[in-house]
Amino acid sequence: MLGVARGETSLGGIIGFSPAVVEQLVEQALGLAEAGRSEEAEGLLARLALVEADSPLLPLLLGTVRAAAGRHEAAVAAYDEALERHVRAGGHARFEVEVRLLKGRALLALARDDEAEVELLLAAVGPDLAVARGAQALLTCMRARA
Numbered sequence: 001m002l003g004v005a006r007g008e009t010s011l012g013g014i015i016g017f018s019p020a021v022v023e024q025l026v027e028q029a030l031g032l033a034e035a036g037r038s039e040e041a042e043g044l045l046a047r048l049a050l051v052e053a054d055s056p057l058l059p060l061l062l063g064t065v066r067a068a069a070g071r072h073e074a075a076v077a078a079y080d081e082a083l084e085r086h087v088r089a090g091g092h093a094r095f096e097v098e099v100r101l102l103k104g105r106a107l108l109a110l111a112r113d114d115e116a117e118v119e120l121l122l123a124a125v126g127p128d129l130a131v132a133r134g135a136q137a138l139l140t141c142m143r144a145r146a
Contacts, residue, residue: 022052026061038069049081056085060099067102072109079103097126101135113142 017025025048033041042065049058063078082099104119120142123135 017051022048029061033065033068038065041065042069054085054089056082056089056091056095059085063102067106072106075106076103079106093126094128097123097128097131101131104135104138108138108142117142
C-alpha cells in the first residue's frame, strides 16, 4: 500500500495519507475514469473523500466522475458536499462558481431546471470569466428550450 497508515477503516483502507499519496491516488482515479472504469474511479474517490474529510476538491472530482457516468443525482450530492466543505474551509469564490456550474449542468440533466437556473445564475456572476460565459451559455440554451 502507498503511504504510511495511521489506522484502518471499516472499508479496509487507510485513514490517513500524505499529500503526495493523495495526489497519486487522485491521478490513479482520474486515469481509471478516462479508461472508462468509472465505477472503480468513483470507489477510489469516494474513499479518498472520506479520508480527507476537509477537502472540497475530492467530492468535486467525485461529482465530475459521477456526472460523466450519467449518475447525475449522485453527482449533485457530491457537488453539494464540495460546496459545504468549501464554505467550512473559507474557500475562494472561484472554486465555488466552478462547482455551481457543474452542479447546474447535472441538475439540467435531471430536468430540474428551476434549481439549475439558480446554480447557473450564481456561477454567471462569479469572478471566473470562463465559468461565467459557460453558465450564461447554459442559461441561454435553457431559456430557448422553455
